[in-house]
Amino acid sequence: MTLFIRCGIITTALLLPLSSLAHCPLEATAGAPPIPGIADTNYEQVKALGPEVEHYLQQASRKLAACPKTDNSLLYNAAVAELEDIASRYNDLTQAYNQDLAQLR
Secondary structure, three states: OHHHHHHHHHHHHHHHHHHHHHOHHHHHOOOOOOOOOHHHOOHHHHHHHHHHHHHHHHHHHHHHHHOOOOOOHHHHHHHHHHHHHHHHHHHHHHHHHHHHHHHHO
16 A cells, blocks of 8 residues: 555656646736737727737747747747737737728828
């Protein structure tokens, strides 16, 4: 019985760090700023959101690059896709406002 408990403790001690490494890509992309829809925002809000989005993308990219290289490429690729999605949605928002401004001129 005690041998079984010891094996369980040793197994847990060995696998727990691997589990936390697997979550590194997800933790790297945590805290994304919310990107509102075009109908839910105005030009000034989009303009103010720019530095926040840029800071988030830089920090998340840096954290993601620091993640240990493991065999869990699925989580890494999902994190990269999340960063690309945030950037794409913000770019779509700015393009919509840029088109509106160009039409006003």
